[in-house]
Amino acid sequence: GGTGGHIFPAIAIANALRALEPSIEILFVGAEGKMEMEKVPAAGYNIEGLWISGLQRKFTLSNLLFPFKVISSLLRARKILRNFKPNAAIGTGGFASGPMLRVAANKGIVTLIQEQNSYPGITNKILSKKVNKICVAYSGMEKYFPKEKILLTGNPVRQDILSFEGKRERGLEAFGLRSDKKIILVIGGSLGARTINESIINCLETFAQNNIQLVWQTGKGFYETAKQATAKYENKGIKAFDFIQKMDHAYAVADMVISRAGASSVSELCLVKKPCILIPSPNVAEDHQTKNAMALVTYNAAVLIKDADARQILCKKALALINDPEQCYKLSENIARLAFHDSANVIANEILSLINSSK
Structure with missing residues (x-):
């Protein structure tokens, strides 16, 4: 999270999942103090916060704290997964995605990341080696991700x-x-x-x-x-x-x-x-x-x-x-001509099929 660009696709996927499976339980995890902490509850979902932020490119106090934030977030991610017991974890980029998806993948939980950009961020590049599926918005992403995991879906947008x-x-x-x-x-x-x-x-x-x-x-x-x-x-x-x-x-x-x-x-x-x-x-x-x-x-x-x-x-x-x-x-x-019309639905169906095939 941190910006609308990571939050709105996540909410769109959650809404699509809920439409397909009305009894589904969904929990969001975001970065404390960032925009998602108000936008997600406004969309009708619960959210937990991690103490995490990005690395700044210049020397800052925040960078000195970064290793502690990562350790704290990994521990908190473990606790959240232990309590919520999800069938799948979905990352749409943003600071909280890294720790959550890493711990989920290590625990053998079905994992999917959604890369919105034509050039992926470092978090998703690292996660791509561990996750089950990578949904992308642009063709040619096999330059950055394992080809067999890629699904071209476009970016989910607000309904x-x-x-x-x-x-x-x-x-x-x-x-x-x-x-x-x-x-x-x-x-x-x-x-x-x-x-x-x-x-x-x-x-x-x-x-x-x-x-x-x-x-x-x-x-x-x-x-x-x-x-x-x-x-x-x-x-x-x-x-x-x-x-x-x-x-x-x-x-x-x-x-x-x-x-x-x-x-x-x-x-x-x-x-x-x-x-x-x-x-x-x-x-x-x-x-x-x-x-x-x-x-x-x-x-x-x-x-x-x-x-x-x-x-x-x-x-x-x-x-x-x-x-x-x-x-x-x-x-x-x-x-x-470059538009994708049903991205959230395609991703939601992919998540449900990954869950079913993992049972």
């Missing part, structure tokens, strides 16, 4: 995203927008994205002058700044939100999307078939967001702007794209 059709009217009403003006949706990821946010602040005047409306998810940290900056443009349909609960409505109203290239965001964009500008975060392991974005750019399914260039060119690029219906149409047709 409401799958049925966003016909929600445009409700969305326009909810966001207070006009139907006769173009709308750009900006998503900085569940924690926000400083470069995107600062670039958008520079675009507000341009958007207002060109009759472009804006639905802008800023993340909590930037919300107050954005709120002040958008105040004078409210009547022009330029709106900032710290977190958008109803993303289906946001996608339904959008003519174009500006987003980071986290795995979940990319999967959602494929499903909702929207032309998009991707600005990969440079602050992620192995630069995996650039690799996710390139998997789309290769098929002319997205436009990529480097984080370092965004402040200078995002405004101009966004304006040019939203006023080019032919290019928007091409991008939306191409991105739709």
